Amino acid sequence: MSAPESQLTPEQLELRARLGAGARYDAEHAPHQELLLARQGTAYFLRRLQELRDADFDAPSALEGWTRRHLIAHVGYNARGLTRLVEWARTGVETPMYASAEQREREIVLGSTLPCRALRHLVEHSAVHLNVEWRDLADEHWDHRVLTSQGREVPARETAWMRAKEVWVHAVDLGNGGSFADLPPVVLDRLIDDVFAAWHRRGEAVPVTVTSAGRDGDRRVRSSARGGPEVSGTAAAIAGWLARGETRGLHCSTKELPQLPHWF
Ligand code: ZN
Numbered sequence: 001m002s003a004p005e006s007q008l009t010p011e012q013l014e015l016r017a018r019l020g021a022g023a024r025y026d027a028e029h030a031p032h033q034e035l036l037l038a039r040q041g042t043a044y045f046l047r048r049l050q051e052l053r054d055a056d057f058d059a060p061s062a063l064e065g066w067t068r069r070h071l072i073a074h075v076g077y078n079a080r081g082l083t084r085l086v087e088w089a090r091t092g093v094e095t096p097m098y099a100s101a102e103q104r105e106r107e108i109v110l111g112s113t114l115p116c117r118a119l120r121h122l123v124e125h126s127a128v129h130l131n132v133e134w135r136d137l138a139d140e141h142w143d144h145r146v147l148t149s150q151g152r153e154v155p156a157r158e159t160a161w162m163r164a165k166e167v168w169v170h171a172v173d174l175g176n177g178g179s180f181a182d183l184p185p186v187v188l189d190r191l192i193d194d195v196f197a198a199w200h201r202r203g204e205a206v207p208v209t210v211t212s213a214g215r216d217g218d219r220r221v222r223s224s225a226r227g228g229p230e231v232s233g234t235a236a237a238i239a240g241w242l243a244r245g246e247t248r249g250l251h252c253s254t255k256e257l258p259q260l261p262h263w264f
Contacts, residue, residue, distance in 0.1 A: 007032065027139045034160035035134060037187055041167035042127050045075065048171045048178050049123060054116035062173040062244065069119065071173055073111030076122035077104070078166050079130045081149065082159045086133040089144035089156035097149045104149065130163065152201075165191060169243055180240040185214045188235040195242040195263050196224055204261040212238040229254040 008016070016025070026035055049072065061071040081097035081104075088095040098104040111122065143155045148162065168187050172178040180188065192212060199205040207228025211221045212235040220235075230253040231238070240246035243263050250257065 009036075024135050026135055027137060027142065029139045030134070030137065030142055031157040031160045033186075034157070034164055037164040037184065038160050038167065039131070040184070041164050041171070041187070042131075044178075044182070045167040045171040045174075046124065046127075048174050048176060049120065052174065052176055056176065057116050057119065059175070062175045067112065068174060069112035069114075070108055071170060072119045072123060073114065074108050075166065075170050076119070076126045077107050077111060079123075079126035079163065082163055083126070083130045083133050085146040085148075085159050086130070086137055086156060088146050089141045090133070090137055092144070096147060101149075134160065161190070165194065172240075172244070180236040180243075180246070181234075183236065183239070185216065185218075185235060188212070188239045189214070189220065191239045191243055192220075192222065192235065196222055198263055199224055199261060202261075206258050206260060208258050210238050210242070229258055231257065 026032060052068065057068050057072070059068055060066070061068045063071060066074075084095040085097055087093075098107075111119070114122065137156065142157045145153050146156050146159075147153055148158075164187065168183050169191070172180060172182075183191075189212075192210070196205070205224040207225040209221065209223040209228060209230045211219055211230065211232040213219050213233070214235045231241070231250055233241070233250040237246070237249035240248070241250055241257070242260065245260065247257060
């Protein structure tokens with residue numbers, strides 16, 4: 001099963017023509033946009049990773065307590081974890097993303113000690129494997145319920161966006177020149193929505209109203225709770241603040257920006 005040609009971008013049509021008959025495509029009702037964002041984000045992460053020399057791996061990442069080695073290992077193991085969820089959806093055999101939070105943590109710490117070449121392979125191979133599982137997932141399995149590592153029950157189609165946000169944001173976390181301004185507008189918008197949704201789910205919403213301006217001049221206003229300061233900026237600046245506490249380029253109606261709960 002494949003997407004109708006009318007839904008494909010010129011690039012996808014060209015690729016399809018190049019691969020010819022017999023190549024496999026995503027199922028018709030697969031989450032096409034999210035899969036595209038995950039694949040583009042993976043390419044972006046790999047590009048940033050290629051720009052790092054092996055000697056750069058030991059430096060700290062933007063995430064507290066993690067070197068780039070930890071972060072690179074995590075991105076590889078995250079793909080493996082999501083692959084387990086897609087396999088769960090395909091086979092019906094419950095396969096958790098991680099056995100436990102401790103196992104996830106241990107795996108990252110151990111993975112961080114791998115030789116640089118093995119770390120690069122881990123990211124590349126795990127991404128390819130996840131992509132194969134997505135491509136093999138039939139229409140009837142995309143809505144199979146699986147559990148995220150936070151214990152949230154979601155349809156398997158959610159794994160595409162879960163991966164997209166991981167690779168795009170962690171590419172910035174590598175700290176070698178990537179920035180939220182590099183992210184596609186649709187990813188920025190969805191990240192902002194995602195942070196608000198996460199606060200809401202956990203009952204942690206701080207009162208704040210944010211106004212984000214997209215590159216196309218499109219302005220979006222979101223309020224987390226009544227009252228609170230108004231914070232505005234480009235969609236990249238707002239997403240960078242909500243997801244990672246970056247404060248550059250923001251305007252706030254009060255003297256101090258509100259303190260934010262962590263995202264995830
Ligand atoms: Zn992550």
